[in-house]
Amino acid sequence: MEVPVLLQNIFQYIDKNEQVYIQCLTEAVKIPSVSGIPNYREDVFRMVYWMEEKLKVLGVITEVCDIGTQVISTTENNSTKIALAPVLLGQLGNDPKKKTILVYGHLDVQPAAKEDGWDTEPFKLIQKNGKLYGRGASDDKGPCIAWLNAVEAYQKLNHEIPVNIKFIFEGMEECGSVGLEGFLKKRSDFLESVNCVCISDARWLGTKTPCLIYGLRGTCYFSIEIECASKDLHSGTFGGSVFEAMSDLVFLLDSLVDSSGKILVPDILEDVLPTTCEELKTYENIDFCVKEFKKAVGCEQLLHEDKIKILTNTWRYPSLSIHGIEGAFSDHGSKTVIPKKVIGKFSIRIVPNQDPEKIAKLVIDYLDKKWKTRKSPNNYKTSLTFSSKPWLSSVSHYNYTAAIKATEFAYNRKPDMIRIGGSIPVTLTFQEIMDKNVLVLPIGAGDDNAHSQNEKINIANLIQGTKLLAAYIFEISCVKEH
Missing domain, CATH: 3.40.630.10 (Zn peptidases)
Known part of the structure; x- marks a missing residue:
């Protein structure tokens, strides 16, 4: 031109x-x-x-x-x-x-x-x-x-x-x-x-x-807060005698998504618009190399190895990622402590037609039910930190x-x-x-x-x-x- x-x-x-x-x-x-x-x-x-x-x-x-x-x-x-x-x-x-x-x-x-x-x-x-x-x-x-x-x-x-x-x-x-x-x-x-x-x-x-x-995609960012004691505890003195907050948190985080990337919260996909044949055809001509993408990530295997599946799962379907744990020991070396309080952080990337308020209710209700099955006496709370449509x-x-x-x-x-x-x-x-x-x-x-x-x-x-x-x-x- x-x-x-x-x-x-x-x-x-x-x-x-x-x-x-x-x-x-x-x-x-x-x-x-x-x-x-x-x-x-x-x-x-x-x-x-x-x-x-x-x-x-x-x-x-x-x-x-x-x-x-x-x-x-x-x-x-x-x-x-x-x-x-x-x-x-x-x-x-x-x-x-x-x-x-x-x-x-x-x-x-x-x-x-x-x-x-x-x-x-x-x-x-x-x-x-x-x-x-x-x-x-x-x-x-x-x-x-x-x-x-x-x-x-x-x-x-x-x-x-x-x-x-x-x-x-x-x-x-x-x-x-x-x-x-x-x-x-x-x-x-x-x-x-x-x-x-x-x-x-x-x-x-x-x-x-x-x-x-x-x-x-939009974002729903959550925090799970669990408290087990009034102070950090020595694992040698107290390990085996308390319900540890970190164990509770790991249990809840592990219940959110499986190894294939599927979000385990019920009805999370209810409002996601289905892909159309016309839409999928537009993906075929997009310049996207799976090998180059994998190299940029720096991994040997992806959740999906097909171009269109990668694009649809990162563009027009929600995904859940676990980001970190506040309150846990994270420096180099060893520290034999039981943290008194930990906060797990995760987010869900939501897609068009999904409403942040509805997603938040689904997630919090699901984790509340999971928490009851844990039967832990610790203080627990899941909350939506922020969201965007x-x-x-x-x-x-x-x-x-x-x-x-x-x-x-x-x-x-x-x-x-x-x-x-x-x-x-x-x-x-x-x-x-x-x-x-x-x-x-x-x-x-x-x-x-x-x-x-x-x-x-x-x-x-x-x-x-x-x-x-x-x-x-x-x-x-x-x-x-x-």
Whole structure:
């Protein structure tokens, strides 16, 4: 497909400024904006203000918005309030004759430490073999910066930006976007005049073919709390005389899912929409290699070895994962202690047509019944920690039509249309509050190790992704609403 002359010029500018973009990402990764650890909250604030300064340079009118506080447990019986990371709003242009796109990204990251298994320091961007390693490089600082790069390319070449752009950057996404939905409802004034939404917080399915994402699973996150004593106990002195909380917890966790990945909670699949023959046919042409996927995972065997079964089980069926046990000894070495209290954590990724409240009731009722069969005198409680709904978008909307054409300009090939198994709670929030089409437009590759050790973004993905966003801006201005 022949690329318009305007975009050819912009693409050339982007190619020439590769090192500038890498330096910008280096600055961003250096800020350890970990939202899930209270001691890092100041760094999340710092990251928000860093981004605000970058937007101001581009002439964006900005507003840093306080969205309240959250209660954090400090000890078993004490808690404190700390400020939620602010939301950064930005507006570039207000021409009523132009379409207005809303761009969303998040500036917070998952925890990371070199001793967790990183080959390099996670908060120092390292360039190696065409890849940029660092926490947040792909999720989501790299894509956020790519938006800045795309806008700057238009401005530096004196090309009028053909759309109005509104930015929303938050700092609590890795904690479930705490406080964001309430804030957006209060700031409906900012959302007015928006025609469509674009989110670049995701990655491709594989490593070669660009993708557009139209569906996400939701999340129901649970905790099982069991207490057996008023203090930790010596196993030599008390082992064999008490009902141990850890044994109870392992019993309950083991009752949730079998070795084939089947969730054992009754009626959990009741509301799942059946797959259609037409839907399964679309999966056949998707660029997905089971061998490559297995290599990326780093395992010898998967629950399913068939391409379509893997895709359907990670996209459109729920799955249950056990995440950890709080209160148990987890350091290196040995410790012969019976913990007084343990908290097991697990989640279910839910799919369209499943309701978080109904799923929570099914799970809690099931575990309550299992607990009765255990006949333990210990204190027990299962609760829903947080939840987010699944999301589906309309791919026939011009938002997707523009993104498809932009992908062809940037990569010279059509994108795969996919759903993914992860959750981006804000997608449904935008769709429900604004009643506008939401597009997830990823630029990172499927092997970027988001949330894992050695997170990275390929330099090629950063550069071509910047071109993609620039082309998307152009195409949105060209298509007609329907």
